[in-house]
Amino acid sequence: MPEPTLYERYLELKKQGVHQRDAVARLGVSEGELVAAFPxxxxxxxxxxxxxxxxxxxxxxxxxxxxxxxxxxxxxxxxNLELSPMMGTAINLGGLDLRLFMRHWxxxxxxxxxxxxxxxxxxxxxxxxxxxxxxxxxxxxxxxxxxxxxRTDAAPVFETPPEAAPYENVELTDDALAAYREEWKGLKNVHHFRIVLSQFGIDRLQGLEYAPEGDAQKLKCEAVEFIFRQCAARGMTLLVFVNNSGIVQIQTGQVHHVDRADGWLTVSDFAEEKFNFFLDDTKLAELWFVRRPGSNGIVHSIEAYDDRRNLVLQLFGRPADAEAESEAWRALIAAVRQTYGL
CATH class of the missing domain: 3.40.1570.10 (HemS/ChuS/ChuX like domains)
Structure with a gap:
């Protein structure tokens, strides 16, 4: 009897109620390999x-x-798509608002x-x-x-991803730490933060740990749900950044319907904002408050990381080029720090 194909093995898992994302892990293939096998x-x-x-x-x-x-x-x-060999943007505030990292596509x-x-x-x-x-x-x-x-008759060829190198903590000397904090305080644009990190050879999380006093604070992960529910209750605008290695998708709008479903935090705002959001907050390893200088004043944000130190979610109270953050957002952030700060 012939061995079942990848697609047939997937169908067996699907009959058992296994979602495609979970089936990929159980089958030992990438999602791209599985999708390529669909008839x-x-x-x-x-x-x-x-x-x-x-x-x-x-x-x-x-x-x-x-x-x-x-x-x-x-x-x-x-x-409004603009592309270069390395980067791309589709800037549509409140619409399909994207930042693309083209080398991964x-x-x-x-x-x-x-x-x-x-x-x-x-x-x-x-x-x-x-x-x-x-x-x-x-x-x-x-x-x-x-x-x-x-369409092409060529078969897709997927690479085996290299094993992630173990994280190595970088100890900054006193002089380097002082210089790093001066660079932080001198930021003119929040997007330049990654350039500063590369200058000092540290990752984003370590950059928060080395932040100037009061400019970063670790939070309990439950704060994410509190923020969404408070924004919904107060009719506040929230910017929700969800990213992976190849893209950042940005939602700008009010929050309306926040709930829990099968353990996930959900925002079901299609009717009002054409936006839905789902968060498995059990997968969040660290949550941080961050305060950095921006092009139009100080920017207060929330950043969430997974257990591999990857940034998975950012929350802001205003677009980077807006005139100023609202007092309501700053008051909410203050309440979050007081209630959920570690």
Whole structure:
């Protein structure tokens, strides 16, 4: 009797109620490898930059971006896209607002599941970067045209990801620590923080540990739910950043419906904001309050990390280029620090 195919093994797990993300781990393959094995999947090659420029004509799509802890689903139009070999942006405040790290985008798949159609993007190891789901039947001919234009008979080749090097703590000398804190205080743009980190050879979490007095504080992870519920109760605007190695998806809008479902923190705001958010906060290893200088004054934010020291979620009270944070946001942050500070 022949060995079952990867797809057949997946179907057996699916019958048992195992979700696709969990099935990948149990099957010992990447998500990209599994999706490539689906009978209705078409491989569209690796020219992701050109392909992304085609997506605006699909009209409204649902963009799904996830990492080990969080899933952000935002419906909008893939417009205002600007790409360079390394970076990309689709700046649409309140809409489909994206920052792209193009060196990680390697594979495109057209995926069909019954009447549903989507394009999936994966990195070299088959890890999902973004999934773009059609929301309008009128876009199906465009989907089919793109499939025909980009389809290739070549089989996708996925790389085995290198084992993550064990974390090594970097001890800064007194002089280096003083210099680092001066660089922190002299920041003009929060996006320059990563440049400062690289100058001192430290990762983002260690950068918070070395922050100037009062500019970073470790928090209990339960603070995330408190923030979402308080924003909903007060009608506050919240910026929700969800990222993985290839993309950051940014939601800007009010929070309306916060709940718990199957252990996950959920925000079900499609009707008001075309946005849904899901957080498995048991996967959060560390949560931090951060205060840094920005282009228009001091910026207060919340940052969440997984157990591999990866940034998985950021929360802000205003866009980086806005005039000033609201007093309501600063008051909420003060309450969070007092109640959940460690």
């Amino acid at each position: 209705e999947t078409q491989y569209l090659g690796g020219n992701c930059a050109d392909f992304l420029t085609e997506l605006e004509v699909l009209g409204e799509v649902k963009s799904a971006v996830r990492n080990v802890a969080a899933l952000s689903e935002k419906t909008g139009i893939y417009r 390697k594979h495109i798949f057209a995926v069909r599941n019954g009447e549903a159609r989507a394009f999936h993007f994966y990195d070299a190891a088959g890890k999902a970067i973004q999934k773009v789901h059609l929301t309008e039947a009128a876009a199906i001919p465009v989907w089919e045209r793109l499939c025909a234009a980009y």
